[in-house]
Amino acid sequence: MQLKYGLISADDHVEEHGTVWTQRMSKAKWGERIPHLQTQSDGSQRWAIDGVPAERGPVTEEKQMAGAAYDPRQRLEAMDADGVDYSVLYPTVAGLAGERFGKLADADLELACVQAYNDWLIEEWASVSPRFVPQCIVPIWPMERAVAEIRRAVARGHKGVIYPASPMELRNVPHINEPDYDPLWAVCAELEVPLCFHSGASSKIQMRAGDTFTPAAAQAFDGIVRSVSSIAVLANFLFSRVLDRFPNLKVVFAESSLGWIAYEIEYADYQSAADGLQSEGYSLKPSELFQRQCFVSCWYDQKSLRVRKYPSSANILWSTNFPLESSTWPSTRAHLDRAFAEVPDAERRQIQWQNAAKLYNL
Amino acid sequence: MEIKFGLISSDSHGQLGKDAYTARMSKQKWGDRVPHIIEVRDEKFSDPVERWIVNGEIQGGNVCNCPTAMNERGYYPQRWEEVPRAVYEPAERLKALDRDRVDGEVLFPNGPGGTFFYDNAEFELDCVRAYNDALAEYRAASDRFIPLAVIPFMSSMATIVAEVERAAKAGHMGINMLADPSAAVKGLKNLGDPFWHPLWNACQELGVGVHLHASAGLAGKLSLPQWKGYSRRQAHCVSTLRNFCTATQIVPYLIFSGMLDKFPRLNWVFAETGLGWVSSVLEACDHEWGKRRLWTDGIATRPSDLFRRQIYVDFWFETVGIELRDYIGVDRILWESDFPHITSTYPNSWDAVEHSLQGVSAEDREKVLFRNAARLYRLT
Numbered sequence: 001m002q003l004k005y006g007l008i009s010a011d012d013h014v015e016e017h018g019t020v021w022t023q024r025m026s027k028a029k030w031g032e033r034i035p036h037l038q039t040q041s042d043g044s045q046r047w048a049i050d051g052v053p054a055e056r057g058p059v060t061e062e063k064q065m066a067g068a069a070y071d072p073r074q075r076l077e078a079m080d081a082d083g084v085d086y087s088v089l090y091p092t093v094a095g096l097a098g099e100r101f102g103k104l105a106d107a108d109l110e111l112a113c114v115q116a117y118n119d120w121l122i123e124e125w126a127s128v129s130p131r132f133v134p135q136c137i138v139p140i141w142p143m144e145r146a147v148a149e150i151r152r153a154v155a156r157g158h159k160g161v162i163y164p165a166s167p168m169e170l171r172n173v174p175h176i177n178e179p180d181y182d183p184l185w186a187v188c189a190e191l192e193v194p195l196c197f198h199s200g201a202s203s204k205i206q207m208r209a210g211d212t213f214t215p216a217a218a219q220a221f222d223g224i225v226r227s228v229s230s231i232a233v234l235a236n237f238l239f240s241r242v243l244d245r246f247p248n249l250k251v252v253f254a255e256s257s258l259g260w261i262a263y264e265i266e267y268a269d270y271q272s273a274a275d276g277l278q279s280e281g282y283s284l285k286p287s288e289l290f291q292r293q294c295f296v297s298c299w300y301d302q303k304s305l306r307v308r309k310y311p312s313s314a315n316i317l318w319s320t321n322f323p324l325e326s327s328t329w330p331s332t333r334a335h336l337d338r339a340f341a342e343v344p345d346a347e348r349r350q351i352q353w354q355n356a357a358k359l360y361n362l
Numbered sequence: 363m364e365i366k367f368g369l370i371s372s373d374s375h376g377q378l379g380k381d382a383y384t385a386r387m388s389k390q391k392w393g394d395r396v397p398h399i400i401e402v403r404d405e406k407f408s409d410p411v412e413r414w415i416v417n418g419e420i421q422g423g424n425v426c427n428c429p430t431a432m433n434e435r436g437y438y439p440q441r442w443e444e445v446p447r448a449v450y451e452p453a454e455r456l457k458a459l460d461r462d463r464v465d466g467e468v469l470f471p472n473g474p475g476g477t478f479f480y481d482n483a484e485f486e487l488d489c490v491r492a493y494n495d496a497l498a499e500y501r502a503a504s505d506r507f508i509p510l511a512v513i514p515f516m517s518s519m520a521t522i523v524a525e526v527e528r529a530a531k532a533g534h535m536g537i538n539m540l541a542d543p544s545a546a547v548k549g550l551k552n553l554g555d556p557f558w559h560p561l562w563n564a565c566q567e568l569g570v571g572v573h574l575h576a577s578a579g580l581a582g583k584l585s586l587p588q589w590k591g592y593s594r595r596q597a598h599c600v601s602t603l604r605n606f607c608t609a610t611q612i613v614p615y616l617i618f619s620g621m622l623d624k625f626p627r628l629n630w631v632f633a634e635t636g637l638g639w640v641s642s643v644l645e646a647c648d649h650e651w652g653k654r655r656l657w658t659d660g661i662a663t664r665p666s667d668l669f670r671r672q673i674y675v676d677f678w679f680e681t682v683g684i685e686l687r688d689y690i691g692v693d694r695i696l697w698e699s700d701f702p703h704i705t706s707t708y709p710n711s712w713d714a715v716e717h718s719l720q721g722v723s724a725e726d727r728e729k730v731l732f733r734n735a736a737r738l739y740r741l742t
Contacts, residue, residue: 169586169587175589175590177591178589202586204583205607207542207612210615211552212619214659214660216654216656220654221614224643228639228646235604235607259639259640259641259645260610262638262682263606263636263683264639266638266679267603267606267638274705280595301645303645303689304641306686307685307686325653325654326649326650326653
């Protein structure tokens with residue numbers, strides 16, 4: 001691993017271009033069901049997946065980032081401009097939390113779409129530079145398929161596994177706490193790849209902007225509630241016993257933030273004591289489970305760094321969240337200098353690159 | 363209110379007596395639909411138990427939610443005769459406050475209360491009036507009680523405003539609100555809808571704050587589907603923990619809807635939500651506001667400034683939010699005991715206070731323990 005700037009961005013997004021799936025899926029077998037761009041009557045383009053038009057268009061919100069959103073070589077230039085050494089990649093069209101294809105009723109189509117994404121990310125991004133850290137998406141069900149795809153993808157070079165935190169809200173599959181998912185936790189632990197819950201996996205736990213919001217205010221609101229909606233995900237996961245039962249599993253809560261994670265961890269310890277949970281066979285307090293196995297990724301946080309001891313500096317990852325509009329790009333360095341002014345150098349290095357380097361085995 | 367101990371609970375739960383509704387609602391008009399207590403069978407108990415029944419519907423939970431007021435802490439009474447009078451009689455409750463060395467308390471509902479959604483606006487209105495009248499008796503008994511009114515959501519806006527004005531005159535010092543009324547009853551408007559503007563205006567003019575308690579009605583909404591495999595304790599932990607998810611979304615909602623600038627003297631109070639999340643939510647709001655230049659888009663004031671002008675938040679056990687108090691705004695922080703619920707600090711509230719406030723200056727201590735509440739509720 002080579003570091004020039006001292007920053008690994010642990011949560012960025014690729015924007016999938018128009019032929020990611022059409023180039024890799026059988027036209028004879030899938031026809032118009034293949035994810036592709038449709039031109040609308042007004043000339044704009046929309047993704048269509050399984051024949052259903054998506055809500056959003058293909059272009060990243062911020063125009064100046066558009067090229068670097070799609071193109072890995074331009075992305076490297078954007079990373080250099082912002083002082084980023086490595087970038088951990090999450091999808092966009094396939095869902096910010098890798099949830100989009102889990103909604104498909106046809107599990108065969110789901111698998112074909114997932115495999116095309118995973119192959120594309122290796123062929124067109126990871127092969128261009130070792131500075132890209134590819135993470136695979138997963139067919140949510142059945143478990144044998146999920147596990148097989150994780151093995152295949154990791155063998156091809158993927159370094160992390162993106163799984164939607166609430167698969168039971170995508171289609172009719174068991175609750176994520178059920179033992180049915182044990183093979184998922186087990187394979188990630190065995191292959192030593194982190195399992196990543198990115199915010200936004202469930203739209204139900206995100207409030208909608210009111211009718212009276214302006215479009216820009218509504219976008220700001222949507223971005224914030226997506227991040228904090230992971231409060232509900234962490235509340236469930238801390239008590240689900242998955243962490244107890246798979247002590248070598250590593251879990252990333254991507255696009256969250258430090259303040260509420262710190263508070264939720266302290267609250268979890270307080271409430272589990274108040275409710276007498278120690279009598280029910282938990283070997284560790286929620287805070288200890290988190291520190292042993294979980295990571296939070298931040299990007300805009302500043303003052304909240306004061307409470308970094310609650311997750312602990314060994315459990316915090318940094319990111320620029322490129323190319324979302326709320327990204328700190330292109331002024332990440334200035335942001336970091338402000339945010340870390342009072343943080344000792346050793347902890348600064350942990351948070352800005354060492355934790356991610358270790359987690360992703362770079 | 364006399365400040366003797368230097369501690370005000372900004373979130374406690376005032377139980378009404380068992381005859382609170384039957385004594386105030388027309389038997390002729392509503393018959394057995396009036397909220398009252400009946401004896402029923404519950405499969406979890408061998409002996410008959412008592413439960414509240416409203417509009418013919420037996421209310422879930424126990425006859426009274428007061429596990430920290432019981433001799434055996436954590437036990438939920440199953441019959442009304444087991445409920446300590448300190449939970450529902452003002453004079454006895456004052457003794458409990460003295461025991462815990464708390465000067466006064468803000469009274470949120472203890473069931474049945476809060477909402478009365480039974481497809482009948484007139485029934486709801488009569489229940490609301492009975493509740494507000496009965497709770498006002500606490501205030502009549504002592505100025506150490508700070509009652510909060512409930513509102514008839516299903517009535518016309520004129521009726522809602524009239525009830526709030528009536529309640530304020532009777533001594534209520536705030537109203538209880540749902541985070542999203544449209545999620546509770548079909549046909550109601552969401553929080554940002556202009557329908558509510560006359561209510562915000564009335565509250566602003568009366569100087570009473572709008573209160574959102576815990577999940578404020580969204581517990582079942584902003585939550586992953588509950589797992590059937592959880593024990594009772596686990597399920598309670600998970601559901602309690604995620605309640606503050608509502609506040610983290612409603613604060614941005616208030617900010618980005620433009621409501622705070624539209625009603626710049628109206629206070630919003632978040633009870634039983636804790637504080638620690640506030641810094642990240644304000645950082646997120648300020649960050650988005652700056653990146654998207656939202657001052658050019660109707661959100662004239664910086665979000666963290668809006669927060670520090672119009673929003674209050676409660677804490678009871680934590681240290682995270684106290685460490686971040688300068689950024690949250692030390693003038694916006696309130697302490698709460700949550701008496702008599704399971705998470706309550708009663709009867710050792712000062713132990714919890716000292717745990718949270720280690721190293722905090724005397725001036726800041728006084729603010730969060732009673733001065734902010736005294737200012738908000740105009741107590742001194």
